[in-house]
Amino acid sequence: MKTTHQILTAVALASAATCSLAAYPEKAITIVVPFAAGGPTDKVARDLGEVLRKGLNNQTVLIENVGGAGGTLGAAKVAKANPDGYTLLLHHIGMATAPALYRNLPYKVLDDFEYVGMVNDVPMTLIGRPSLPANNYAELVKWLEANKGKINLANAGLGAASHLCGLLFQQSLKIDMTTVPYKGTAPAMTDILGGQVDIMCDQTTNTSGQIAAGKVKAYAVTTMKPLSTPALASLPTLDSQGLKGFNVSIWHGLYAPKGTPKAVVDQLNAALRTALKDPEFIKRQEALGAVVVTDNRLNPVDHKKFVEAEIAKWGPAIKAAGQYAD
Numbered sequence: 001m002k003t004t005h006q007i008l009t010a011v012a013l014a015s016a017a018t019c020s021l022a023a024y025p026e027k028a029i030t031i032v033v034p035f036a037a038g039g040p041t042d043k044v045a046r047d048l049g050e051v052l053r054k055g056l057n058n059q060t061v062l063i064e065n066v067g068g069a070g071g072t073l074g075a076a077k078v079a080k081a082n083p084d085g086y087t088l089l090l091h092h093i094g095m096a097t098a099p100a101l102y103r104n105l106p107y108k109v110l111d112d113f114e115y116v117g118m119v120n121d122v123p124m125t126l127i128g129r130p131s132l133p134a135n136n137y138a139e140l141v142k143w144l145e146a147n148k149g150k151i152n153l154a155n156a157g158l159g160a161a162s163h164l165c166g167l168l169f170q171q172s173l174k175i176d177m178t179t180v181p182y183k184g185t186a187p188a189m190t191d192i193l194g195g196q197v198d199i200m201c202d203q204t205t206n207t208s209g210q211i212a213a214g215k216v217k218a219y220a221v222t223t224m225k226p227l228s229t230p231a232l233a234s235l236p237t238l239d240s241q242g243l244k245g246f247n248v249s250i251w252h253g254l255y256a257p258k259g260t261p262k263a264v265v266d267q268l269n270a271a272l273r274t275a276l277k278d279p280e281f282i283k284r285q286e287a288l289g290a291v292v293v294t295d296n297r298l299n300p301v302d303h304k305k306f307v308e309a310e311i312a313k314w315g316p317a318i319k320a321a322g323q324y325a326d
């Protein structure tokens with residue numbers, strides 16, 4: 001039988017837990033972006049943070065950029081963070097590709113996170129430095145053939161979307177290129193603009209503005225169908241230009257450290273659903289070529305199932321390419 005003291009303590013603890021959950025969030029929330037500031041993942045996180053806060057007592061959503069090692073440093077930081085709902089992770093397809101690429105990944109993608117819901121799907125584009133003599137894809141292929149052994153391909157490290165897309169591109173053309181890894185594709189874009197690297201495959205969220213302004217050479221989109229976004233509508237697909245079946249589209253999802261209370265995850269999920277219905281957010285994402293998720297991947301359970309399926313899809317292709325990191 002419990003003593004009066006034990007009963008009173010249990011009641012006090014239960015009510016403290018209810019109070020702190022009811023009050024969540026009481027302070028600013030940090031979303032870790034595992035890539036450099038100003039890049040595609042960062043842009044999605046900053047736009048999302050602005051609308052997400054509306055469902056989170058209007059608390060500030062801070063962005064912390066932890067770039068490096070294809071997004072695995074930032075993900076590792078969140079896997080080890082306090083599971084209190086104040087540290088979250090916005091990550092892309094790299095969440096699903098890292099297990100096949102990193103021999104010593106310091107976290108387990110399916111075990112060390114609470115899945116909050118997916119955010120968007122984003123196509124990619126193949127771009128080149130402004131001084132590249134090739135003005136269209138056919139000319140680019142000729143230039144690549146003529147410059148074998150001297151081509152620099154920028155990416156955001158092993159497992160980044162730019163790495164996967166570039167890897168498939170090299171495999172499809174059977175031309176090896178020297179990959180130049182950055183902490184994100186924002187600094188990679190700076191070097192494309194400056195002519196230090198030749199080409200890059202990157203999300204439309206980072207490239208559409210530069211393409212529209214004519215600041216980079218744009219060769220193709222990586223989807224099977226051309227895009228409707230005005231800035232990108234005239235860009236042909238790689239599939240239609242000879243790389244049959246070339247299809248790379250990436251996605252972003254929101255995560256919390258494992259052990260974050262279910263009530264908090266539910267609240268974050270509700271805030272995410274509200275945020276993804278915001279007309280301004282939808283418009284902005286569309287203008288950047290991204291499509292906001294409206295399907296069942298908004299459910300934490302289906303989000304996790306989707307990532308599991310992506311791990312199964314990409315793992316064998318990556319292992320066949322024989323690229324690993326420790």
Ligand code: ASP
Nearest residue numbers: 039041160161162184185
């Ligand atoms: N999304 C980019 C990539 O995977 C990295 C970034 O967001 O900066 O290459």
